Amino acid sequence: MAAGGIVAENPVWMAVGRGYFAVQSLAGALWWFAVFTVDAVREATLGGADPRLVAMLDVPLFVVASLLAALGIRWAPRIAVPWTLLVAFALVIGATATGRAGWGAFAMVAASAGSLAAWLLMERGRIPAELALVGPLSIRVARSASPARQFLRTLAQLAVFWVFFLVVLPVLIAWFEARWNLRIDASEWRGPGFAVGLILLVAASALGIWAAIAMSTRGDGTPLPSATARRLVIAGPYRNVRNPMALAGIVQAVGVGLMLGSWLVVLYGVCGAAYWNWLVRPIEEADLETRFGESFRAYRDRVRCWLPGPGPRPVRAR
Template identity: 55%
Template sequence: MNREAPTAARAHAWGRIYFAVQAVAGLAWWVGVFLSPAIRTATLGSLDPVAVAAFDIPLFVIGSGVAAFGVRAAAVVAAGWTGVVAVTLAIYGTITTEAGWGVLIMLAAAACSVVALFFVVQGRVPTELIVRGPFAFRPASNRHSTAANVGATMGQLILFWGFFLVVLPSAIWWIEQRWNVSLPFPSAAPPAGFVVLVLASSLGIASAVTMSSAGGGTPLPSAMPNRLVIAGPYKWVRNPMAVAGISQGAAVGLMLGSWLVVAYAVIGSLLWNYAVRPHEEADLERRFGTEVQRYRDSVRCWIPRW
């Protein structure tokens, strides 16, 4: 029996359900736009709602409604139009500092529409595309010494932390201020964030050093360890570097007082868990067989087992 067929059928159904919900939500939003000046200002700024509705209602609301019946062309139109609106509104909001909440709503709708489109058209999301090319899983060269692997890992940490914990959160914080969508944080948030950042960074460094020294490789997919690592933090949780990275992102969000940065960390955790982790674990199982299965049965992915 082909197990993929029921899975694809369920995904197809979920995609149709999403487009149905999006059609109803879009219609409700347009009713709110025309009845409430507050909703209109928060989501459209100074844009003429009649001119926008002339395109958005047929392409977004009606298109999503037709896609809910499984019409693939309608799903393509609805998802494509949602992406165009999200990008256009983001540019408008960044220039004018208006319609910030509308930008966030449309960005979320665009992302969900793309997933729903894949569900309707293919019955799945082709997450395997993430781990191809330079991100394909490949073992590190055995010619490198332990010191070389540790040094390469430290260099990777500096680059990745600099981008994902400094550059990207700073840009998100600036956008949050520019779009006027910031929310108040308690005064205890920054010091609490600093403590979490220190602890999470310590866990990240310990995990990286353990992986590179005991595993004979680096955290990068293109130079993965040659041995299964179950030492150090890996004795308590299967993915301590992911736990550390997500905690670091949330901690930076607390320090900046930015709920969007915290959301960025949460979204990153979901993407890693559902899009990357299955492929990583499948690769480990191909290379290490029953050893990985025993390890997976005894050590949890996210919650430490002491």
């Protein structure tokens, strides 16, 4: 198995990549039909750009190239993907500067991510998940220290990550949402949404702190990959769910999105869950299985990843 749980040169995943390009080609063709027939679609996605001029380039380089990629033409993604990235960049700059064509910018940013992932699946049969854990996120065993020192390290890590991922990024995303005119009018839900979001944020933060205490006092490490625990932890919230820190982070992001009244920040939280579950988690669990062997496998088999459940029977670390 390759990193991330996807077998290199797996024909199934290569077919998934081709399937994505087929859907993208069809969606692009339907979008261009709407651009020339529905004024609202043209304004929301292209703003003041001349649709005929854009279509002269986009139809062959995006729609047709995506179709050829779907048919298995190996060079076609090398045209479709860079063009998609270029158009996304241009629309992001334009939408940010003018406040127009925000939906076009959003759609092309999403298409860029999807096209790049599909290309990797076609070229390699997998997504190189190891790239998700580099630099400060690379997996390294923590230096041995007292529980108090490990807890202080954990608090410092939480402070940095929470400020960046739960304040800076959400505020920036919400700003782009407003600037690109992507806001959805839901004023009647704003008050209840803020209250629900605050409850989720407080509850998830408490879960995160509880997990941090368990990891630092029982595991001689921190919850982050860059200083991962030296001992297998099956205590505190880890008795009921394998990844309480990840669960807390996702719920926190959704809570912040509800508090800001931003569907895009909520989507950011959901995308974070997908990113962690399919790219980061398999690598982390492979590392745990390598270091703790049967103890971790027994724990993994008894405790669910996302949904809390009854705690496991005691498992003796080896």
